[in-house]
Amino acid sequence: MNAIAQLKKDITPEGQDYETVREVIELITEEYRDQPSLEMLAERLGQSPTQLQKTFTRWAGLSPKAFLQAVTLDHAKRLLRKEDLPLLETSFEVGLSGPSRLHDLFVTHEAMSPGEWKAKGSGLVMRYAFHISPFGLALIMVTDRGLAGLAFSDSGDEKACLADMTCRWPNAQFIEDPQATAPYAARIFERSNWSSDQPLRVVLIGSDFQLRVWESLLKIPMGRAVSYSDIARDIGQPTAMRAVGAAVGRNPISFVVPCHRALGKNGQLTGYHWGLTRKRAILGWESGDA
DNA sequence: AACGGCTCTGTCG
DNA sequence: CGACAGAGCCGTT
Secondary structure (H helix, E strand, O other), X not given: OOHHHHHHHOXXXXXXXXXXXXXXXXXXXXXXXXXXXXXXXXXXXXXXXXXXHHHHHXXXXXXXXXXXXXXXXXXXXXXXXXXXXXXXXXXXXXXXXXXXXXXXXXXXXXEEOHHHHHHOOOOOEEEEEEEEEEOEEEEEEEEOOEEEEEEEEOOOOHHHHHHHHHOOOOOOEEEEOHHXXXXXXXXXXXXXXXXXXXXXXXXXXXXXXXXXXXXXXXXXOOOOOEEHHHHHHHOOOOOOHHHHHHHHHOOOEOOOOOHHHEEOOOOOOOOOOOOHHHHHHHHHHHHXXX
């Protein structure tokens, strides 16, 4: 039995929650005009209202109602609030605990341009595997220097997801190795592990421009969001927002490099490489911390 | 040369 | 208001 089959067999209740959440989010976004009640939603999913309530709360630490509220355009605009946005100037270097990041995941990153790692002999080795996450299956890829890739997939789409990632580093060598990636999964998706003494090591591989955009993303604290033009300004190219959007979309380490915290200036979510529904889910899930 | 996870402005309901 | 063009902007491919 291969690793993915094994994974499905061992799936935890927590791992299944996202399925439920995803369906609810989709129902809501399609039919938000109707303001569907908890009862109606539960019926559509073939669950009892109390059961749905429970699943939600376990998943997000938030009641369904509060969660749905957290996913509206209104709330997104609030995340964008302009005052006290000197956060883009604050340092986020290694383990330094700005209070704003106290409850966030600490990350140290190391940048690598394509030329740089290509030059280093015949490419680097990437170990990968799928793991259960709060947002569906997570494909995690690591090098000996740290986390290099994190992608999401619905179950059944693992192949496409893997292809999406591997083709980004054509001359790397890929080895399936759940043992190597599991600690990362535990560290990243278990909130209680976020504040551990050691920061998470991350390797950013991309063009110079992309690197600057991704580094800017790393400065956005949990529970906040910025617009694409904010990022453009931050990296010193205020008119390059469109290109910024493209670069954000190419972020290879989603969730850890919080590209889901980049929104349109008006609060619209506008896009997510792994699906808008998932972006909503992550944003809503994060709001459960506040 | 074309194409985006953008934004702004102008128009029409 | 909200939806929809049109027009600049800019790094990738």
